[in-house]
Amino acid sequence: MGEPLNPQREQLKRELFAEVEGKQIPSHIAIIMDGNGRWAKQHGLTRIRGHQMGARRVKGVVRFADKLGVRHITLYAFSVENWARPSFEVSALMRLIRTYIVKERSDLHAEGVRFRIIGRVNELAPEIIEEARISTELMKCNQGLSLNLCINYGGRAEIVDAVRALVAKGLKSDQITEEAIACNLYAPDLPDPDLIVRTSGEMRISNFLLWQCAYSELYVTEVLWPDFDDVELLLAVKAFQGRERRFGKTSEQMESKR
Secondary structure, three states: OOOOOOOOHHHHHHHHHHHOOOOOOOOOEEEEEOOOOHHHHOOOOHHHHHHHHHHHHHHHHHHHHHHHHHOOOEEEEEEEEHHHHHHHHHHHHHHHHHHHHHHHHHHHOOOHHHHHHOOHHHHHHHHHHHHHHHHHHHHHOOOOOOOEEEEEEHHHHHHHHHHEEEEEEOOHHOOOOOOHHOOOOOOOOOOOOOOEEOOOOOOOEEEEEOOOOOOOOOEEEEOOOOOHHHHHHHHHHHHHHHOOOOOOOOOHHHHHHH
């Protein structure tokens, strides 16, 4: 699925796959892909090289998630706050994003993936907007996993934009409900994530899917994103399967519904 694993890691992968198979697989996994810069530093490489290795990791994760039965993958690729990074790094990230969209288009389509960008897309460079449009249009009728790249995205910005859309439609304050806001988010058809994974060990959400993550399970790993392989995804799914999701109810109430 992803890059080849050593024999010991391959054996661990088989064992973990056997453990999670047949149990509840999260329908929607969202990932905060963190640690590219630290990975590069550890390996004596530039930050740009770290981002390139992180981009290479995406393909394997998407493929293996699809094999597991995950229906939606949302990846935090570039936040609204990331514009504050050094200009050379921002430029390199934008080139990398465009290259990924173009390079992976044919393979994603062949594998039945649906693709879209989520965020303040209109603020991106015209060439990225156009390449994303081509990919989204090409794959819109596919029936496989949906891949959502969050680019120029912020959870607070998304909520603000949703409320602004409601105001522009002329809704009064008592008409602005949770349902109304949810229907005006960037991807209103996308179900809330069941599981949010953060790599690199940082214990924060970082303005990611703030509205949607209200009842998401959180899983944090010390592993840096370029090293996040099939085994790491299986460990995250296994942890998810060990959680009791109550959505505000008691354990007894949830048990009675089974």
